[in-house]
Structures are given as C-alpha cells and as structure tokens.
Amino acid sequence: MVLYESCIYQGGVIGRMNGIFDVGEYLHTPTLILMVSSYIMILIIFSVIYKKIESPPKVWKALVVFVLGMITFRFTFNLSDEVVSVPIIPIGVALLSWLLRRKGDVGRWHRFRRFAWLGFLSNFIFLAASLLAIPLDEMMYPKKEPSTYMMDVKNSSLIATHPNSKEVTLNQEELQRQMNKMKQKKIESESWYSGINEESGYKETFPYILSGTVPEKGSGLNVLIYIEEDGKGLLITPNKGQQVYYRLEESILTEGGERSD
Amino acid sequence: MTNKTKMIVIITAVISIGGILLFGRFSKAPEPFLSDRQVIERINSNFSESQPKVIQDHIFLDDTHVFVPFISEDNRYGMSFWVWKGNKWRVASVENRGQPQVWNGEEKSLIMWNMDPKDDISEIRVFMKKDRDFMVSDGKATYQPGIEMMHNIVMQGKMYGVETYPDNWQELMDHYVKPKGEVGQKNFLELNEPIQLAINFYDKDGKETYPEHAINGISYTTGNNFVDVPFLVHVEVDELEGTY
DSSP: OHHHHTTSSOOEEOOOOTTTTOHHHHOBHHHHHHHHHHHHHHHHHHHHHHHHOSSOOOHHHHHHHHHHHTOOEEEEEEETTEEEEEEEEOHHHHHHHHHHHGGGOHHHHHHHHHHHHHHHHHHHHHHHHHHHHHHHHHHHSOTTOHHHHOSBOTTOEEEEOOSSSOOEEEOHHHHHHTTTTOEEOOOOHHHHHHHOSTTTTOOOSSOEEEESOBOOTTBOOOEEEEEOTTSSEEEEEESSSOOEEEEOSSOSEEESSOOOO | OOHHHHHHHHHHHHHHHHHHHHHHHHSOOOOOOOOHHHHHHHHHHHOTTSOEEEEOOOEESSSSEEEEEEEETTSOEEEEEEEEETTEEEEEEEESSOOOEEEEOSSOEEEEEEOOGGGOOOEEEEEEEEOOEEEEETTEEEEEOOEEEEEEEEOOSOSEEEEEOOHHHHHHHHHHHHHHTSTTOHHHHHHOOOOEEEEEEEOTTSOEEOOHHHHSOOEEEOTTOOSOSSOOEEOOGGGOSSOO
C-alpha cells in the first residue's frame, strides 16, 4: 500500500480556466431539444386556456399569475447526472388563491386560477423532460459505441504518461480502421491496481494518453482516453456517466520511433 | 436654446468627456518596465525585510507580468513578481529565496527560479504526477492510471530563469481541467486526484541534493499575487516509480 501513502504529500494543484465557457463544446442536444419542446408545450396550453376563457384578463397579468403559480415546494435530487426535481406543494397557487380572493372577489380568482395551476403543471412538464433526457441521450449517443466518445480521431496524438513504458508511436489508421470493431470489456480495476507494485517494477497498465480526439457533437461529453500498454485497450473516462473499457484486435501502437516526452 | 436643451447638451458633454477619460484610464498599454533603482525602491517601501542590492534581470512572462530575480543586501538570491494593474507596475510578491515557482498564465504555464550558487545546483527536475487509484461501487469499477512525467531544467551558467512546460504537459493539464469546469459531474471528480507538480534537485555530479538556501526563506505578498500557491513540493527519489 505504498501507493496510498504517496497520496499524502500535497502538490501544486494545477488550475487553468480556459475553455470552460466554450458553449459549443458542452452543448447537450437532448437537454436542449426537451427544454425547447417543454416551453412550446406550455405556450400552447397557455394560449388554449386564454382563448377558452370568456372574459380573459390582460395577457401580462395572466403571465404574472402563471409565473407566480410556478413557485412550489419541491424535492430535488440527482438521477444519473440529471437533476430531477419533483414538485410537491403548490405554494404559488395557494398564495394567489388567497390574494385574488380577498375582498370577496371570487370572480377574479376564477378568471386567473387556470394560469396559476398551469404554472404548477409546468413543473411537471419540466420534470418529465428531465426524466426523458436520460433515455433520449442514450438513444442519440449510445454509451456502448466508441464513436460517441471519439467521433473524430484525425488530429489525435499520443502522450506517454508513465516512465516505465515502451517507446511507441500512434498508428492512427489502425485506430480509425478498428473504430467499429472494438469490444467493450469489464474494467478490472482492482487487479490492475494491485498488479502494479515494486516487484512488478511499477509498470503502469495504461501508460499512454490518446489526445486530440473529438467526441460526438452535442453529446456534452469530454473524455480522457488512456491506451493500454499493449496498444489493444482503451480506457475512457467521460465527464459524466461511467468509465468504459474497450479491447481491440490489433495494436494501435507501433514500437520504436520518437517518444513524445 | 431653452433651459432643457441646454441641460441635455451639458449632460451629454460631461458624460462623453468623463467616458473618454475613464476609457483612457483603463485601456493604457503597459509602460516600459521600471528601472533597477525604481524596483529596489518599490520593494524596500513595501517589504523592508528583504533589501535588494542587485537586480539581476527582468523577464516578461506576458505583456503584464514580469519576473525580477535579485540579490539582496545579505547576499540571498530572491525573486519578485510584478504585475501591470491600474496603469502602474505593482509588486505582487517578493521572496528572499529562489525555489522554483509556477505561474499559470492565460496562454501558458511557466516555471521560474533563482537558485543560490551556494547550493551548487546544476539540474532541476520537475515532475507531473498523479496517483494511481481505483474504486468499485455498486458493481461499477473505475480505474485511474498513475501518471508520472519528468521534465529537466539544466542550469547553464545562469542560476535564474524562466521556462515553459513541455507542450504535452500543457495538453494533459487542459484535458484534466476542462471537464472539471462543469458543476455537478461527480463521477469524474470523485476519483480525480489532482495532477500535482513536484520537484527535486541535482548537483553537477548528478547526485540528488537539497538546496537549503533556495528553499528556506520568507515570502511577502500584496493583494496582487499571481504566483500559484502552494508552490512546487519536493519529491523524494523513492517516491517516484520511474528511474531517471
């Protein structure tokens, strides 16, 4: 357990902040699609209600009531990388019902109550959207497909990240050729970890990083790809979701050549 | 003209003149760097404890950041860091020691040092390290490979200097930092021990050594500090997995 001890020393934490506000890179299409459709749906319901009412209030007043109606006591939690919030108590509606019914003006509450309740309902529409985002994301960007993580490998390159590794170069054509032939395998994290020790000469199982790949557009993914020492394995750590491990038939590394560090 | 139009004209004039003045004030390009005498005066007026005697050099890290190594009255090799802020060159921090420091600029990261000749250092080795780690939870396994990369800086007669990271270090750091920019992505963070920078020193015979003079000392900062804290840590050879 020598390795754990080395965690204790504190190094300079490197922090560079560029690229964070790069909207295009983190654009998540499924979320965007569902958000837009929920807004359209709410807008349609709003206009239908508005037209049905006999003596409709002014539009802006109806909108204010709608927005206030959205206020709810809700229960929020994380469900596999999606923030899900379940509306429970319609605080806004209750408040409006009391406010508008004051001075015995029941007719006023009658004209507005549907917009208030639509506000409460809209929370459920958003809830449905956030739940749908998970399967839609899986449908559009299947997490089993290597191409989801590395759509474009044309500008890929290799970084040797561990000293006890062979000097190799990346065979990009081979990587491209095998893109659809990779097989997902179980991550043997514990045995990999315990296999690397003093007796085995600290040989890292994944001593290279595949850099410069581009994940599928709109997936909102950002990945770190390690290459196995034999060149036949790829370990991908995405910024969301699970780590995946693929095995290849042929090595994508060529021995010898100039080492990149 | 009526009173009203007069008022409007006056207000517009005041606002535009004020605007021009403010704009000029904030957008001034950095002036040439201070003279050695000015540097010494500024350091003395801010930090009376480390009196510089000789200003060795001033090296621009970018347009607005300058590294100034110096020798103090009591013959210590120190470093000072300067920043162009509010249309003035301001001293950000002063150290009466010269151990390597990191500056993370917008474009690049740099290492700066000013080794004391008494320490007899001829090589600085910088390591980029990440500890190996694994996790199994809910039947889902995650493995984080260990990273260890070395970059050596060889002193060639000059005991102070500035050097950029190797390109692939920069690339790797970007890989690591980018995904961290987003909030709520716990999976990535849970296992991600930060990448660390560590350092050790070698004398001219290639033997590992410890630069007492460069490491022990005091550092003073103003609110304008731009050097990364904590500084580079010293790493023992047996903490490393590779042999160099």
